Amino acid sequence: MTKSESRWGMNERKRNGFTMIDLFCGAGIGATGFSLAGFEIVYAIDNQTYAVDTYNKNIGNHAVVGDIRTLKGADIPDADVITGGFPCKPYSLIGSGKGVNDEKNGDLGYHFFRIVKEKKPKAFLLENVGGLISKKHRAFFDELVSDFESEGYCVTWKYLNLWEYGVPQKRQRVFAVGVREDVKSTFVFPQPVQAGERKSIRDAIGDLPEPDNRHNHRGYGIRNDEAPFVQAVPPGGNWRDLSEEDQRVFLGNAFNSGGGRTGFLRKVLFDNPAWTITSCMNGKNNAQIVDLRDKYQSESCTGNRRFTVRECLRLQTVPDWFQFSEDISLAKQYERCSGIPSLIAYKLGIQLEEMLIGGQSSAQQDSNEFSDDYCQ
Numbered sequence: 001m002t003k004s005e006s007r008w009g010m011n012e013r014k015r016n017g018f019t020m021i022d023l024f025c026g027a028g029i030g031a032t033g034f035s036l037a038g039f040e041i042v043y044a045i046d047n048q049t050y051a052v053d054t055y056n057k058n059i060g061n062h063a064v065v066g067d068i069r070t071l072k073g074a075d076i077p078d079a080d081v082i083t084g085g086f087p088c089k090p091y092s093l094i095g096s097g098k099g100v101n102d103e104k105n106g107d108l109g110y111h112f113f114r115i116v117k118e119k120k121p122k123a124f125l126l127e128n129v130g131g132l133i134s135k136k137h138r139a140f141f142d143e144l145v146s147d148f149e150s151e152g153y154c155v156t157w158k159y160l161n162l163w164e165y166g167v168p169q170k171r172q173r174v175f176a177v178g179v180r181e182d183v184k185s186t187f188v189f190p191q192p193v194q195a196g197e198r199k200s201i202r203d204a205i206g207d208l209p210e211p212d213n214r215h216n217h218r219g220y221g222i223r224n225d226e227a228p229f230v231q232a233v234p235p236g237g238n239w240r241d242l243s244e245e246d247q248r249v250f251l252g253n254a255f256n257s258g259g260g261r262t263g264f265l266r267k268v269l270f271d272n273p274a275w276t277i278t279s280c281m282n283g284k285n286n287a288q289i290v291d292l293r294d295k296y297q298s299e300s301c302t303g304n305r306r307f308t309v310r311e312c313l314r315l316q317t318v319p320d321w322f323q324f325s326e327d328i329s330l331a332k333q334y335e336r337c338s339g340i341p342s343l344i345a346y347k348l349g350i351q352l353e354e355m356l357i358g359g360q361s362s363a364q365q366d367s368n369e370f371s372d373d374y375c376q
């Protein structure tokens with residue numbers, strides 16, 4: 001089976017001669033794109049067995065279960081590039097947002113830096129949520145960039161809206177790329193796609209049948225607390241479309257909490273991009289509900305549900321050959337749909353390749369200049 005994916009233009013490219021290490025690898029959503037772009041991933045690590053098993057099933061048998069805190073650079077292979085997105089919850093604007101003070105995961109950004117420092121790859125790529133550059137956490141981000149620069153890396157970063165780059169969801173993430181100074185090449189981020197070429201939910205999943213429990217095409221329906229109210233919400237609407245009486249019943253105490261909450265009972269529009277695909281797709285306050293009236297553009301088609309796992313993978317631009325084993329729980333499958341969308345990893349991978357090839361050319365040119373000087 002070919003591992004190309006024409007839907008997103010991710011044609012499988014020949015191996016480019018560059019190697020990669022994938023930290024916080026998850027199930028391999030991002031690695032799928034990097035691999036298709038031509039990188040040989042020689043080592044990957046995650047702390048969840050079911051994620052690593054999925055990674056090895058789909059990407060290659062080089063991922064291990066472990067804790068990056070105890071990982072030593074001397075114990076893992078050398079590689080041209082190290083990539084990873086340390087857990088984002090400490091830096092998310094939703095939740096407690098304890099950042100580096102988060103007891104469970106707040107220190108993992110430092111360990112990403114430590115591994116890069118110990119391995120000295122030619123380049124690294126780091127991804128995280130926009131909260132990382134918010135006022136609350138910006139000091140940590142600036143510290144991290146400064147630490148990389150002190151180790152001889154030129155760091156370029158951007159806050160990208162991934163919908164503008166071909167992903168059919170409103171997903172905004174920070175990407176930072178560090179290039180070792182002696183590589184003598186500059187990383188250039190890919191260009192956004194033209195507005196008319198940006199993708200919608202319909203582009204991504206419109207051809208899929210209704211859930212049939214095959215190839216991970218199964219998922220959550222409607223929550224019990226949503227069921228009495230969901231049909232009253234039109235496609236593209238949310239809880240605000242209910243009568244005030246129903247709003248009070250549905251929201252309970254949250255009705256008086258204020259704020260601009262629009263995620264409750266929120267329905268998608270198939271001709272728009274999705275909202276961010278998260279690791280928890282059954283939450284009450286971040287709903288993405290499919291209304292079959294909208295999907296089939298017919299008032300006679302009734303029913304409401306959430307995206308299936310396969311639909312989440314499609315919205316993450318993951319090729320259909322990627323599979324979760326059926327013995328992995330539905331909640332864990334949803335959880336591991338999150339990560340760097342495969343298409344973005346693919347595009348960033350191609351840019352990394354071009355940068356590294358440019359660095360090799362510069363090194364060869366420097367070598368020739370040195371040789372000429374030496375001979376004289």
